[in-house]
Amino acid sequence: GAVVSQHPSRVICKSGTSVKIECRSLDFQATTMFWYRQFPKQSLMLMATSNEGSKATYEQGVEKDKFLINHASLTLSTLTVTSAHPEDSSFYICSARRLAGGARKDGYTFGSGTRLTVV
Amino acid sequence: EDKVVQSPLSLVVHEGDTVTLNCSYEVTNFRSLLWYKQEKKAPTFLFMLTSSGIEKKSGRLSSILDKKELFSILNITATQTGDSAIYLCAVDMDSNYQLIWGAGTKLIIKP
Numbered sequence: 762g763a764v765v766s767q768h769p770s771r772v773i774c775k776s777g778t779s780v781k782i783e784c785r786s787l788d789f790q791a792t793t794m795f796w797y798r799q800f801p802k803q804s805l806m807l808m809a810t811s812n813e814g815s816k817a818t819y820e821q822g823v824e825k826d827k828f829l830i831n832h833a834s835l836t837l838s839t840l841t842v843t844s845a846h847p848e849d850s851s852f853y854i855c856s857a858r859r860l861a862g863g864a865r866k867d868g869y870t871f872g873s874g875t876r877l878t879v880v
Numbered sequence: 881e882d883k884v885v886q887s888p889l890s891l892v893v894h895e896g897d898t899v900t901l902n903c904s905y906e907v908t909n910f911r912s913l914l915w916y917k918q919e920k921k922a923p924t925f926l927f928m929l930t931s932s933g934i935e936k937k938s939g940r941l942s943s944i945l946d947k948k949e950l951f952s953i954l955n956i957t958a959t960q961t962g963d964s965a966i967y968l969c970a971v972d973m974d975s976n977y978q979l980i981w982g983a984g985t986k987l988i989i990k991p
Contacts, residue, residue: 770978802925802928804924805916869918871968873978
């Protein structure tokens with residue numbers, strides 16, 4: 762089945778540094794990738810939507826200069842948290858929408874998440 | 881290999897029916913099982929289950945976990961068209977900082 766590989770699963774970084782999170786679709790082409798933050802026992806908060814080859818669309822309140830998203834190919838999207846601060850500590854999850862014609866036209870495949878701790 | 885399997889993959893019922901969605905799992909270090917409802921882009925949190933046999937309830941939705949048989953069910957009674965969505969199950973793995981997701985069950989409620 763469709764798999765999205767997300768790395769790293771856990772990262773600890775110092776304040777002021779940047780962290781890159783990668784999501785790769787392993788056996789399908791992901792035209793659209795979604796990036797979320799999740800807090801314990803809460804819904805996933807959509808941060809941005811990226812389409813391959815174009816600029817990401819950010820949700821209201823999400824700083825696009827702080828959370829850089831690149832979707833350079835149909836199988837890879839990256840989220841870079843720039844100049845990270847402790848309040849950026851969270852669980853980040855990606856989700857890929859499969860191309861029409863796949864087993865589930867409107868299905869989403871989720872990455873396993875990245876737990877970011879900024880110290 | 882850690883995995884979460886949801887069934888059925890899709891389900892079509894009429895308003896007023898009761899549905900049961902299944903989620904089975906095989907993981908190395910289970911911490912909790914989570915249910916979400918996805919209507920648009922962002923899944924909405926429904927339940928987190930950590931203990932066997934304790935039913936969690938929210939309105940017409942309820943869920944229970946069986947840690948011996950490694951599965952959970954999500955029940956929806958008196959379904960409404962607004963219940964139409966993809967229901968996702970995910971297992972949180974202790975110490976691995978990972979969520980393993982099921983493929984989801986697409987539920988369609990016909991008026």
